[in-house]
Amino acid sequence: MSQQLQNKEKCPRCGKNDLITDGESGEIFCSKCGFVIPEKISDASPERIFSDSNPNKSRTGDRTSLTRHDQGLSTIISPINKDSTGKPLSSSMKSSLSQLRKLDSRSNINNSTDRNLKQALSELLKMKEKLSLSDTVSEKAAYIYRKALERKLVRGRSITALIASSLYAACRETETPRTLKEVSSIINIPKKELSVCYRLLVKELDLRMPIIDSVSCIAKIASVAKLSEKTKRCAMKILKKAEEERILSGKEPMGLAAAALYLASLVMWDKITQKTIADAAGVTEVTVRNRCKNLKKFMDL
DNA sequence: TAAGATAAGAGGGACAT
DNA sequence: ATGTCAGTCTTATCTTA
8 A cells, every 4th residue: 555645726627625646656646536536646755845925836837758858847828818817918918928939839839840759759659558668768769769850860860660660679678578579569560670870879879788697588488488497497497597608699589588498497397398488588589499409408307 | 180290481680700 | 773792591392210
């Protein structure tokens, strides 16, 4: 059970003073009718109060995020010619406001870089959902894409492909196990195009990618193929040993992990076919066999 | 039916031109 | 920039137990 904080506002649905802030998710909901207030997810950190006399502990705005084209810091000039009390504006005010609006729209969205960014980021959010990735990864992807924009790498390339490869790069950087193949098939971009963009990003932005740890792939494959914990641990032992023998370089980590799991399943009498494990890992049976051969040779199994 | 073997082909990294 | 080369992985097909 997470920490819950009382909230002074009224529930918009039932009108009762029973709003509660969930300390973990930051959602505000009514304890009487269960209504969750949309778009009002605040962070659970202590509120910022600028004056002690302020009874209304309002927030200072949404959190900033790299996944918004303006990082969540936009100010929108209302298109309605009324002041805050609802009275119509004077004509001189109206004309200066319309000037402001013109300037504002030019400086914001009509800037081609910003327009590009806006489109890319909306695609990014869709992709993030499809690949069920965390905010951390998409933030990182947004950061990479911004860099790419700065370096003018987008010219003449498809936004979709570039933002997708940024996302893939973010996965690599955060060691989130997603293969190029998965990304390409889920987002519907040819693998080749994606890998060209990815290599471009790595090269031009000087990204330092951590080497994929095949041990972390084991967990993923094991859960897809529904293997036992025992087998998983045995496979990790095998890979650790192989790592010491230094026979891992240049091999696909997924293939290696799959082979280690297959060998482990033999040791543990965990009945599993090569096909199942190859499918779970997204490699072919032949690859599993070849990797098995390598591993066996060095481990006298 | 699962596992192993073999061959042709694709694509990418390293290195030279 | 383009080409070559060794090594890897995939797909397809056949054999073996």
